[in-house]
Amino acid sequence: MKPSPFEYHAPRSIDAAVAVLAEVGHDGKVLAGGQSLIPILNMRLASPAHLVDINRVSGLDTVEVTAEHVRIGALVRHAQLEHHDGAYAAQPLLRQALLNVAHPVIRNRGTTVGSIAHADPSGEMPSVLVLTAGVVEATSVRGTREIPAAEFFLGPLESCLAEDEVATAVRFGRFSPGTGTAFQEIARRHGDYALAGMAAVVTVRDGVITEAGASFVSLTATPDILDLSAALAGATPEDADYAAAAALVRDHVDPDADIHASAEYRRMLAGAIAERLLPVAARRGIRQRSEQEATA
Amino acid sequence: MTTHPATGEALHTVSVVVNGGLRTAQVPARRLLSDFLRHDLGLTGTHVGCEHGVCGACTVLVDGAPMRSCLMFAVSAEGHEITTVEGLAARSGAAEGDLGPVQQAFIDSHGLQCGFCTPGFLTTVTAYLESNPDPTPDEAREAISGNLCRCTGYQNIVTAVCRAAELIEERGI
Numbered sequence: 001m002k003p004s005p006f007e008y009h010a011p012r013s014i015d016a017a018v019a020v021l022a023e024v025g026h027d028g029k030v031l032a033g034g035q036s037l038i039p040i041l042n043m044r045l046a047s048p049a050h051l052v053d054i055n056r057v058s059g060l061d062t063v064e065v066t067a068e069h070v071r072i073g074a075l076v077r078h079a080q081l082e083h084h085d086g087a088y089a090a091q092p093l094l095r096q097a098l099l100n101v102a103h104p105v106i107r108n109r110g111t112t113v114g115s116i117a118h119a120d121p122s123g124e125m126p127s128v129l130v131l132t133a134g135v136v137e138a139t140s141v142r143g144t145r146e147i148p149a150a151e152f153f154l155g156p157l158e159s160c161l162a163e164d165e166v167a168t169a170v171r172f173g174r175f176s177p178g179t180g181t182a183f184q185e186i187a188r189r190h191g192d193y194a195l196a197g198m199a200a201v202v203t204v205r206d207g208v209i210t211e212a213g214a215s216f217v218s219l220t221a222t223p224d225i226l227d228l229s230a231a232l233a234g235a236t237p238e239d240a241d242y243a244a245a246a247a248l249v250r251d252h253v254d255p256d257a258d259i260h261a262s263a264e265y266r267r268m269l270a271g272a273i274a275e276r277l278l279p280v281a282a283r284r285g286i287r288q289r290s291e292q293e294a295t296a
Numbered sequence: 297m298t299t300h301p302a303t304g305e306a307l308h309t310v311s312v313v314v315n316g317g318l319r320t321a322q323v324p325a326r327r328l329l330s331d332f333l334r335h336d337l338g339l340t341g342t343h344v345g346c347e348h349g350v351c352g353a354c355t356v357l358v359d360g361a362p363m364r365s366c367l368m369f370a371v372s373a374e375g376h377e378i379t380t381v382e383g384l385a386a387r388s389g390a391a392e393g394d395l396g397p398v399q400q401a402f403i404d405s406h407g408l409q410c411g412f413c414t415p416g417f418l419t420t421v422t423a424y425l426e427s428n429p430d431p432t433p434d435e436a437r438e439a440i441s442g443n444l445c446r447c448t449g450y451q452n453i454v455t456a457v458c459r460a461a462e463l464i465e466e467r468g469i
Binding site: 041 | 352358368420438
């Protein structure tokens with residue numbers, strides 16, 4: 001199908017973009033990559049009267065790596081972030097997760113900030129933002145504000161962005177030395193929406209796990225962090241009780257059933273992924289620490 | 297600003313370079329790039345299957361990178377360079393009337409039957425081989441995972457991707 005008619009705005013600056021949004025309010029929608037929005041428009045699940053295309057706004061397409069975070073602007077395409085070596089070195093979870101975002105062709109156009117603003121519980125990058133204690137930067141005519149990831153997601157496809165706000169950037173946090181990460185999801189075909197997915201983070205100090213956590217894809221209504229330290233802390237990566245951690249994961253997730261899989265099957269997958277992924281993250285933690293020491 | 301004579305919708309002038317030539321048309325903002333290519337420019341080689349980004353039939357190259365033309369508006373493509381299936385042979389340096397290496401490989405390997413999905417495969421595979429010139433069959437299968445074909449069962453398409461890599465090497469493209 002075709003989208004219903006809308007008035008098209010192509011602002012050249014964020015100030016101009018938010019001025020339009022302030023005027024049109026609930027009738028306005030921001031277009032960046034459009035890889036989630038345009039299907040919705042094509043199927044007429046939504047028919048905003050005004051579309052604010054921010055693709056011509058300059059200064060939004062940069063990836064910035066600092067000691068504390070990886071900051072990306074609203075026009076950074078998934079593919080651009082995926083291939084950014086500095087971002088990968090600073091936060092490996094980004095590339096690990098991005099390789100699972102749809103297909104390469106979609107990643108060429110879709111933006112990481114857009115997929116976070118879309119707040120789809122099947123999206124990979126909202127989970128990564130939460131697990132890295134990230135921040136969303138939002139701008140409106142009322143000013144700018146920073147929203148911690150833990151407060152950003154309100155429900156499936158619902159964020160706390162106001163109707164006059166644009167998410168102009170997000171910042172993914174970095175982990176302390178000795179922290180390993182891993183990401184896996186299970187889908188019917190490579191690139192499809194995940195039946196179940198998980199991002200894992202494990203910190204190892206002096207050969208012993210000190211902290212572990214995970215966030216999920218297609219398994220929770222909004223992305224949240226499950227602290228797995230109770231099951232894993234104090235053990236070495238070789239001897240840790242990953243089955244106990246997997247049991248915590250199965251208890252925590254609350255998947256929906258649909259045509260592709262039952263809730264029980266997804267819950268089982270969650271446990272299986274956890275048992276597979278946590279040792280990988282722990283081993284990477286050890287390696288990450290030894291590499292840090294080698295370069296220090 | 298001009299308006300559509302029947303619907304009264306505002307019309308935007310969109311100029312894009314398509315297959316090396318500047319093309320301009322006046323279209324409503326909601327005109328998808330896929331429909332712009334087909335209806336406004338008459339380039340019907342780009343096929344429209346699902347119109348929500350799943351099937352991959354409408355894939356074109358935007359500034360050299362494959363993208364779904366059904367998930368872009370023509371107005372957003374303003375100022376960009378588009379390559380459609382009609383432009384692949386020339387892009388590969390093939391002589392007038394000859395096929396590009398990816399097209400030839402699909403014929404050699406029987407990589408198409410009804411042909412509906414083929415333009416999307418050809419554009420996707422062309423871009424893929426530029427960054428991955430020597431894929432294994434497994435890598436080739438993953439490379440085409442975003443394109444649906446309901447005839448072939450994919451085996452011959454995977455073969456065609458590997459054959460195209462050989463042809464590109466042979467032709468020194």
